[in-house]
Amino acid sequence: MKNYLIELFKKTETKLSYLKEVDIVFTVPSQKDHGDYSTNAAMILAKKLKQKPQEIAKEIINCLDFDKSVIEKVEIAGPGFINFYFTKSFNTLIVKEIFQHKENFGRSKKYSGKKAMVEFVSANPTGPLTVGHGRNAVVGDTIANMLEWIGYSVDREYYFNNAGRQMRVLGDSVRLRYLELLGQKIEFPDDYYQGEYIKEIAAKLKNENGEKYLNENAEGIFKQAAEKEIFGDIIKTLERIQIRMKNFYNEHVLYEEGKINSLLAEFKKKDLSYENEGAVWLKLSELGNENDKVIVKSTGEPTYRLPDIAYHITKYERGYDLMIDLFGSDHNATYPDVLAGLRALGYDADKVKVLIHQFVTIMEKGEVVKMSTRKANYITLDELIDEVGSDVVRYFFNMRSITSHLNFDLDLAKKQSDENPVFYLQYAHARISSILRMTVDEGLNPSLDNLNLLSTKEEQNLLKKLFEFPEDVLYSAENYETHRITIYLEELAALFHRFYTECRIIGSEKNLAEARIALCIAVQTVIKNGLSILGVSAPEKM
RNA sequence: GUGCCCAUAGCUCAAUUGGAUAGAGCAACAGCCUUCUAAGCUGUAGGUUAGUGGUUCGAUUCCACUUGGGCAUACCA
16 A cells, blocks of 8 residues: 555656655554545645645646546545545455465565674673573564564674673682582672572582582683573573574683784874873764773773774674664663774674663562572572563564563563563464364355455454555564564454454355455464564464 | 762653654553353543753754762773
8 A cells, every 4th residue: 555655756746846855754543434544745835835735645646647447536624634545446456465475574675685694682691691691682582573574684693792890709619609508608798699500509509519629719610510501501592582692702712813913003003092091092072972991901901992992893893784683771872882892993884773672670579579599589591581481572672672671570471461562463464274173164265366355444454454464564673673573463453353253254245254354364374474573473273 | 079870640661763642551430241251341530751051843752950869980791
């Protein structure tokens, strides 16, 4: 539908050159009696042309050369909207299109040939993934899916470092627990990792090696063991929610390949850095940011900024057209430095899209659970998956705009998971499977020959909604908004359930019944495709 | 103090980027199963979009200020 309008306006540009001057946007009006699609072009042009919007609208309509079998009528309404009404028979064509493209219906080629990387999760291996990481993981993977649907070739990458202070403390936490198990009296500092998993790693070391490591230091075997165990668990957890990374990028590689030193030299050569009080500073204040920041500490150790910039340079070197960085809001102060650094070195920073998601608040027994990996009072992603399952976890995290805080009431999720909207969608899908099983028994088969019979309000609303799917996928993907897919699917499922209630198949006249079966299959295909973008399963039975 | 995000129905959230009468789900109330899955459908009720100004044909959306929350503001990552 929308494509038809876009083409139609393009053809009209030769008659009305001013149409080229504005971006013409078609939207589905919230009011049914405002047509199937609507544009405010005349109102926007009114300002430029200094004419009344109504007159411009009239002129546009007169010049539009549309096919009467496609568009039934065009109206001017309100302050100057142009409303389009499509014919019932045109609406049914979408069923044929869905039958033709099947599991690929909704995909587009707008960005084919382009390479994208989505960097997400990127949690250092200091402890199990929490519910907060879960939001990052699910949203990141879903954005990657959406980008694939609009043509990108997408790589998923996890960036981490296993050096630095955090990891030293981790290793020493394990060491102390190990000594404790060997009967030594220890003092466990408050700012060490308090979680049970530290004790488990220590216990494993003791069971397998006895007292062998009594005199080892924190940096060696203890840190290595901790990293190996924790990373193994992280990967397993991600797999439970269908997430598989293409690559795990270890910050350490940047040092091994000399990228840190060459970057440092580059900054110096371009006079973008200077030394002060034994540290190296980046001239960020000259690059439009608030303050200069340290990139190498007086101890000689780089701060995270330097490797972060070097890491992003590798992304450019690897030829990505689009680089998504997905962070929690606690990182909101770090990315401007990285982007400024890249820009100063001549990289096109617009290719990097930094997405910040707000935190997940966990409510349990009516209270907010404050989360801290170090203090170990958090709910792990694994526990959440145990409670509600992968589908609910994925759906729930995708359901909301990343700019808003996500309030997760754990008691509600456990107790009332049946009322989660994901079941509503899955139920619609399963219901269709059931219909298809029944109709086969009745000797009825889907047919595209009499789609014109689909003329009731319920059928027509459903058909129009199906048209929107590819547009919605494109829009959602271009704006990195996973929640729009869930909104679309809920609306589609609602229209289907209404159709199901009003329009019977078995018992209707054969041609109508077979057209309706085709419609059911079309709806089921779209639900399944939509759920697959979200990474949620589409069951045949419930 | 300063920067980023947020404040919408009792609760959790939308609103196609400045559009027409602000919408869903849950919770509440009233109905619908001898017929393709009632995990469903229909209806009722629920709002000064935190507040005050401003910008214009038109503001939940943009600007300023105020109030209240979250996250930052390291020679931690």
